Amino acid sequence: MRQSWKNKLLLVFIIGLCLGCAIEPKPINYGHDACHYCSMTIVDRHFASQLVTDKGKVYNYDATECMLYDLQDRSHDSIGLLLVTDYTTPETLIEAQHATFLISEDYPSPMGANLSAFKDPSNIESLKLTSSATQYHWADLQLLFDDKPGH
Numbered sequence: 001m002r003q004s005w006k007n008k009l010l011l012v013f014i015i016g017l018c019l020g021c022a023i024e025p026k027p028i029n030y031g032h033d034a035c036h037y038c039s040m041t042i043v044d045r046h047f048a049s050q051l052v053t054d055k056g057k058v059y060n061y062d063a064t065e066c067m068l069y070d071l072q073d074r075s076h077d078s079i080g081l082l083l084v085t086d087y088t089t090p091e092t093l094i095e096a097q098h099a100t101f102l103i104s105e106d107y108p109s110p111m112g113a114n115l116s117a118f119k120d121p122s123n124i125e126s127l128k129l130t131s132s133a134t135q136y137h138w139a140d141l142q143l144l145f146d147d148k149p150g151h
Contacts, residue, residue: 023080025050025093026058037066038111045090046116047109052081064101065113068145082138084117094119096138104133115141 028050033042036059042048049067051059055078061067064084071082083093087107100121106129107116118124124135136144 022056023052023054024056025052025081025083028060028091030091033060035060035062035066037061037070040110044110046085046087048085048091048093049096049117050081050083050093051079052083053078054080056080063109063111063113064096064115064117065109065111065145068142071142072146086119087116088118088120088123092119099138100124101136101138101141102127102133103136104129105131106133 028042028048030042030045030048034040035042036051040062042060042062044062047063049061049064051061051067051070051074053059059067059070061070067082067084082096084096084099084101086092086094086099087102094117096117099117099119102116102118102124103114104116104127105114106127107114109115121135124133
């Protein structure tokens with residue numbers, strides 16, 4: 001009888017560990033959470049991003065460029081998810097690898113890189129852009145930011 005109780009406790013502990021290490025996004029508490037890279041409070045719901053490690057630890061950023069700068073000093077082997085906010089649906093995190101990015105002065109991001117992410121590239125075409133704008137995919141954007149020193 002005593003062994004059965006210990007086995008049940010062990011099972012509950014193991015399940016708790018597995019659930020606690022889930023590789024999934026966590027809600028960003030806007031106006032309270034701080035950017036892991038620059039320590040600014042995350043306020044703008046159009047630009048936040050999130051990194052989830054392969055062990056489930058979550059790092060929030062106030063802008064995609066902060067996540068990109070932080071990635072320069074991080075082992076890519078331990079990354080589970082890279083998420084960015086879809087500009088057209090604020091607070092909606094999407095996988096960075098599936099997003100299309102826009103750099104345009106018409107849409108200034110919190111850290112000044114003028115970088116926005118879009119789940120659907122056709123949403124970029126509907127924007128009223130008055131300045132020059134450039135579209136990127138995630139891999140190209142990483143190369144671009146690897147050449148720039150962090151702020």
